[in-house]
Amino acid sequence: MLEIKNLHASVEGKEILKGINLTINPGEVHAIMGPNGSGKSTLASVLAGREEFEVTEGSVTYKGIDLLELAPEERAREGVFLAFQYPVEIPGVTTTNFLKTAVNQVRESRGEKPLDAVSFLKLMKEKMKLVDINQSLLSRSLNEGFSGGEKKRNEIFQMAMLEPALSILDETDSGLDIDALKIVADGVNTLKTKETATIVVTHYQRLLNYIVPDFVHVLLNGRIVKSGTKALALELEDKGYDWIKEETAAV
Amino acid sequence: MEVVDRNTEELLINHYSQLLETDPLGGLRKAAREAFLKLGLPAKKAEAYKYTLIARILGKNFDFTALTEPATSWKKEACQDKFYPNDEANHLVFTNGLYNQEFSKIKSSSADLVIETIDSQSLENIADLKQNLGALTDDKQDAFAWLNLATFSQGLFLHSLKNKDNLPTYIYHFNDAPAAAVSMPRVLALVESGSRLRVYEKTFRSGEANHLTNSLVEVDVKANGELRWTKLQNQTMADYAIEGFYGIQERDSRIYTNTFTFKTALTRNNLYLSLDAENCETHMHGLYHLNQTSHVDNYTSVDHTKPNSFSNELYKGIVDEKAHAVFNGKIYVRPQAQKTNAFQSNNNIILSDDAKVNTKPQLEIWADDVKCSHGCTTGQLDEEAIFYLRSRGIAKQHAKALMLNAFASETVQEVQDEHIRAEVENLILNKLGV
Structure with a gap:
């Protein structure tokens, strides 16, 4: 589904990603772990198309197409979804209005008819249950004055509405209390199918108790230096990142 | 010359x-x-x-x-x-x-x-x-x-x-x-x-x-x-x-x-x-949404001379291309005008390098028991917010329009007449190209 080859990216002339290689197949969950500043969020941003990052080398192929050629909205329409580490507050735009615009623009790009008010509401009601989010929150301005947990739930709610093929969760667990974390993880697990793939970018192993990864990759200084199964995540939780740094330095 | x-x-x-x-x-x-x-x-x-x-x-x-x-x-x-x-x-x-x-x-x-x-x-x-x-x-x-x-x-x-x-x-x-x-x-x-x-x-x-x-x-x-x-x-x-x-x-x-x-x-x-x-109430709302070389200067003056009155002023501006917007808001609160509430704000979004905004709030307060505030902001559209909307599949132009429309809506809602309000809403959307 996704093939990242020798990906280099920089921001303001500073190279952050220094040759990432990663292949993701449908149905898989990949966790990307690493200390702060290792490039985890940059990788997520580059995949979603954030414009301040410049890709200097390498390629990203998604479902056979060159992902890097697409504008952020085109990627979303092709089924790529980024759950933001810091969801943006947008005053004056309600979540409902925003999602209706988004869902219908995505549908339109696929040659489908836009949803009318009734079917949209029905879809919304159905997806709201997944993340236990209530109506009053959705009629408020997007993320404005939401608690950290509400913002993250809103991200997963949007994911449920857009039904992406490739979801990238950027530090979705950071700052979440256990209850909210369980709700978010349940939502993600319910949305998972044999055709979809998930990238979980996280600093903490905790989330991986709830969203169980098939593969764990350690990102260090812009490169994937170690890959393994979920046992690797546990080892990292236990021993920290220093042993990998040493191991990498030795090589 | x-x-x-x-x-x-x-x-x-x-x-x-x-x-x-x-x-x-x-x-x-x-x-x-x-x-x-x-x-x-x-x-x-x-x-x-x-x-x-x-x-x-x-x-x-x-x-x-x-x-x-x-x-x-x-x-x-x-x-x-x-x-x-x-x-x-x-x-x-x-x-x-x-x-x-x-x-x-x-x-x-x-x-x-x-x-x-x-x-x-x-x-x-x-x-x-x-x-x-x-x-x-x-x-x-x-x-x-x-x-x-x-x-x-x-x-x-x-x-x-x-x-x-x-x-x-x-x-x-x-x-x-x-x-x-x-x-x-x-x-x-x-x-x-x-x-x-x-x-x-x-x-x-x-x-x-x-x-x-x-x-x-x-x-x-x-x-x-x-x-x-x-x-x-x-x-x-x-x-x-x-x-x-x-x-x-x-x-x-x-x-x-x-x-x-x-x-x-x-x-x-x-x-x-x-x-x-006493006990007067005044609401002044304004919206300017300009492009080409349009030049708009809103000069406003509110004079509170007696106690217990209220004034609220909100002007918003979207300024594009080579347009120039000026806002000058004066509030006077005279010595007898105790318990006055007077609020003023002017917010601008500049969409191009050649557009210009000059904004100047002016408060002159002689009474000592009053609540007055003023503020003005001039900035650009939040790029992070635009990226957020785009990352959900919304086209760039449409994302901008959503945000600008939301920015302007506070002033549009003030119009009671449905014909005028609809016309204003349409003018905004047409200008935003959606």
């Missing part, structure tokens, strides 16, 4: 000198004429016109030796075709700055709302009219108000009688500019105790030449009366306007103004409100 001839004022006013002899306002006109000549058009150093070099702009775009006063080419039907589809309303027409009763459609009974032409006849007969006309501009030092008073003819008098809830009143200005022309419309509105008057104003034109409007609205709202006034300014790049609005409020009264500006070569709005009694 100063383009304006020193005699601009005389050229401008001599054109109308026959008025001095012909109506009972002769004495008032004479005084106004002298005041205008004495003050002159605001000079380059005039603080109130700092960012709008009005004399220079007018001098550059109008030849005051060759101004025309065209007869109207508008036909009654053509004007009435432009009326908003509202039968339960008054539709009043000005042609070239003169109130045109024949073209107007009046629904209100004169027992509720008196609608009169201000001319020599009415000045003789209506005591209220003569007493009020020009009274509000008296102590205002703006040359354009004097110019209007010295030169207007066939003004409009709206008299909302006691305890009447009046039908909405639309005022349409139809101007002709086959060659450069000037119009001087004038409205006097008297809102009696406990009554309500709602007015919506809009302008149309024919011809391609430059046109200058120097309009003046004076409003006097008596105890517990309510006045709502909305101006929709969406003209052409050949339209220049100075629009004065002077209001005075008695106790427990309310004034709401909405000023929307979309297109103009130059528009200067002078909004002066005097809260001259």
